[in-house]
Amino acid sequence: MEDDLVKDWEKLRLTEDEGVVLGGEYIETVTEDTKAQLNLTLMGKLWTVKPYNLEAMKRTLMNVWRLKEKFAVRVVETNLFAFQFFCEEDKARVLEGRPWFFDEKLLLLQEVYGEEQPSEICFKNTPMWVRLMDVPLNKRSISVMYDIGEFIELDESDPLGWSESMRIKVLVDINKPLRRGLFLATDQNSSRWIDVKYERLADFCFFCGRLDHTEKECQHKEQAKGSEPMMVYQYGPWLRASPKKKTRIDMAEREFERAWIEKLRQSAGSKKAPSYNDPNVIKLGPVGAARKLVFSPTMAHHKPDIPKSPVRKREAELRVVKGEGSMNFVLRTMGKAEREDREFGAVGEAGQGKEDSMGEGKK
Numbered sequence: 001m002e003d004d005l006v007k008d009w010e011k012l013r014l015t016e017d018e019g020v021v022l023g024g025e026y027i028e029t030v031t032e033d034t035k036a037q038l039n040l041t042l043m044g045k046l047w048t049v050k051p052y053n054l055e056a057m058k059r060t061l062m063n064v065w066r067l068k069e070k071f072a073v074r075v076v077e078t079n080l081f082a083f084q085f086f087c088e089e090d091k092a093r094v095l096e097g098r099p100w101f102f103d104e105k106l107l108l109l110q111e112v113y114g115e116e117q118p119s120e121i122c123f124k125n126t127p128m129w130v131r132l133m134d135v136p137l138n139k140r141s142i143s144v145m146y147d148i149g150e151f152i153e154l155d156e157s158d159p160l161g162w163s164e165s166m167r168i169k170v171l172v173d174i175n176k177p178l179r180r181g182l183f184l185a186t187d188q189n190s191s192r193w194i195d196v197k198y199e200r201l202a203d204f205c206f207f208c209g210r211l212d213h214t215e216k217e218c219q220h221k222e223q224a225k226g227s228e229p230m231m232v233y234q235y236g237p238w239l240r241a242s243p244k245k246k247t248r249i250d251m252a253e254r255e256f257e258r259a260w261i262e263k264l265r266q267s268a269g270s271k272k273a274p275s276y277n278d279p280n281v282i283k284l285g286p287v288g289a290a291r292k293l294v295f296s297p298t299m300a301h302h303k304p305d306i307p308k309s310p311v312r313k314r315e316a317e318l319r320v321v322k323g324e325g326s327m328n329f330v331l332r333t334m335g336k337a338e339r340e341d342r343e344f345g346a347v348g349e350a351g352q353g354k355e356d357s358m359g360e361g362k363k
């Protein structure tokens, strides 16, 4: 079927007029006012397979956004909207407050540059506050969290970090099933499963975990029907985190805790091994020098299908020389020409310019 369609389209012939590219003289003429208008525009996509009514959505958003000025909205395609804001502050507030929902459907919002055709605009992700449950107490640091997804921020309102969950804001991929959890390495050979929950999670599919439909409209479920004696819903409302509790916080106590944690960090930092200026460490220079030597990438064995490039003859070698104006010994690469010179007993100044420092360190 698809092949036939492609074959049919190959028969398309543009007329001479249609084949000419127009507007070449005006490429540079996007005016400042258009740019300024685009700066205050956001494209919005209601992430659902059902078409929605604009007026109802506008009324709801007006209430939840609570902006300084009004905003305007136009339908660009089914469920694709252009939001026009009238001040920078309002646009920033809406972006910052994401994710937004209308009628339990996710409203994706993003900035545009203006060159793209509306049909090309691609929505990939949405910021969301997620909770990591039951995280080992010694793993509750920001560095552990970088691998989860595109990390935006960590909720540090509790400086001690001993709450029920770790609360982080990440970019969630909207085209993939929601992540239900993750394995967190606890040492070289072991890991622990950490449950993930999502704040303000509205409709999603309990069968396949995607955000743009519910199990009623799920095509994956339709396809799976009959293949197993019993349907298995892999996802459920348990992925929703209860909203963040607003507890009355004693600010003075929190301030004391924060200062104490900061002190711990600093003293840990001062004990930290070795700094860049430590005379007992070897400091490598730019990789450029090493690259001249033959060494193969360590990951090569993971890609058996890539033909190996022929091994190049070693073009340089290393030697230790005394650095100019210092007592340190320096590792220098020596080019081919220099080696030949040496063989003839004439190492001159000519080779100096090509030298790269591989590193400095006391020997």
Ligand SMILES: [Zn+2]
Binding pocket: 205, 206, 207, 208, 209, 210, 213, 214, 215, 217, 218, 219, 220, 221
């Ligand atoms: Zn589904």
